[in-house]
Amino acid sequence: MSTELRGSEEPAPTARAVPVIQVVSAVVAFGGLRALKGLDLDVARGERLAILGPNGAGKSTLFNVIAGDIRPTEGAVLIEGRDCTFLPSRYRPRLGVVRTYQKARCLDGLTVRENLCLAVAGRRRHQWPLWRSRRDRQLDDAAVAVAEVVWLTDDLGTTAGELSHGQRRQLELGMAMAGDPEVLLLDEPASGLSRGEREQLTELLGSLAGEVTLLLIEHDMDVAFTVAQRVVVMADGEIVAAGDPDQVRSDPVVHEIYLGVEG
Numbered sequence: 250m251s252t253e254l255r256g257s258e259e260p261a262p263t264a265r266a267v268p269v270i271q272v273v274s275a276v277v278a279f280g281g282l283r284a285l286k287g288l289d290l291d292v293a294r295g296e297r298l299a300i301l302g303p304n305g306a307g308k309s310t311l312f313n314v315i316a317g318d319i320r321p322t323e324g325a326v327l328i329e330g331r332d333c334t335f336l337p338s339r340y341r342p343r344l345g346v347v348r349t350y351q352k353a354r355c356l357d358g359l360t361v362r363e364n365l366c367l368a369v370a371g372r373r374r375h376q377w378p379l380w381r382s383r384r385d386r387q388l389d390d391a392a393v394a395v396a397e398v399v400w401l402t403d404d405l406g407t408t409a410g411e412l413s414h415g416q417r418r419q420l421e422l423g424m425a426m427a428g429d430p431e432v433l434l435l436d437e438p439a440s441g442l443s444r445g446e447r448e449q450l451t452e453l454l455g456s457l458a459g460e461v462t463l464l465l466i467e468h469d470m471d472v473a474f475t476v477a478q479r480v481v482v483m484a485d486g487e488i489v490a491a492g493d494p495d496q497v498r499s500d501p502v503v504h505e506i507y508l509g510v511e512g
């Protein structure tokens with residue numbers, strides 16, 4: 250079938266088949282310690298993938314490699330098939346790859362609306378009209394729209410410093426969503442949250458648009474197994490198990506290596 254005859258909304262099969270993220274034989278050495286030992290990982294567009302593993306397994310290092318915060322000693326990182334191994338982290342949001350950090354990076358003295366406006370402005374600098382009042386209005390509209398996505402519409406006027414722990418995570422998620430990411434890397438989004446806040450965050454992550462690819466490092470099994478379609482378990486710089494949540498939950502290797510118990 251010619252390209253012209255194919256439905257306009259249907260992507261070409263080759264475009265659909267290319268993983269949005271490919272980590273190829275990645276090695277990260279810190280002196281004599283190899284935090285990643287030739288790791289391979291493909292992430293499909295729209296996939297929800299959780300990365301689990303005990304402390305020191307190499308999860309953050311893998312995230313840092315994908316986000317460009319660390320350059321692998323060997324191997325490559327491809328974003329939508331393009332070799333980005335040497336592309337600095339600050340350029341990766343332009344390719345749609347945005348990460349959060351374990352510590353929220355919002356400004357406490359600014360309101361939710363202002364924090365989101367800054368995030369929107371920072372991520373899409375080239376898109377804004379030069380006419381200031383129009384730009385301000387568009388920025389504000391975009392910030393309000395993001396607040397709705399992360400369930401903070403009622404808190405637009407609240408300063409970040411006054412938000413609960415869970416709401417701060419929502420704000421941080423909103424700041425990451427502000428740039429219309431294709432791939433969101435979430436570093437322990439549920440850490441430090443109460444049970445109710447974790448449940449709310451799990452629901453919120455599940456509500457994000459299906460086309461956003463989600464990669465999360467998460468120690469909380471309930472969050473990871475609920476949000477993820479596929480779970481990858483790391484230990485000692487390698488992937489030791491992978492599969493859907495049920496497969497991973499019943500994998501004896503996971504019980505032994507991750508949970509520290511046999512059977």
Ligand SMILES: Nc1ncnc2c1ncn2[C@@H]1O[C@H](COP(=O)(O)OP(=O)(O)OP(=O)(O)O)[C@@H](O)[C@H]1O
Nearest residue numbers: 279282283284302303304305306307308309310311
């Ligand atoms: N900048 C660094 N310099 C030296 N060693 C490092 C550095 N970053 C990580 N490491 C080491 O690399 C290994 C993997 O660390 P990493 O933080 O990736 O693991 P992790 O699975 O994210 O652990 P955690 O769950 O505790 O955050 C660990 O042994 C760690 O001490």
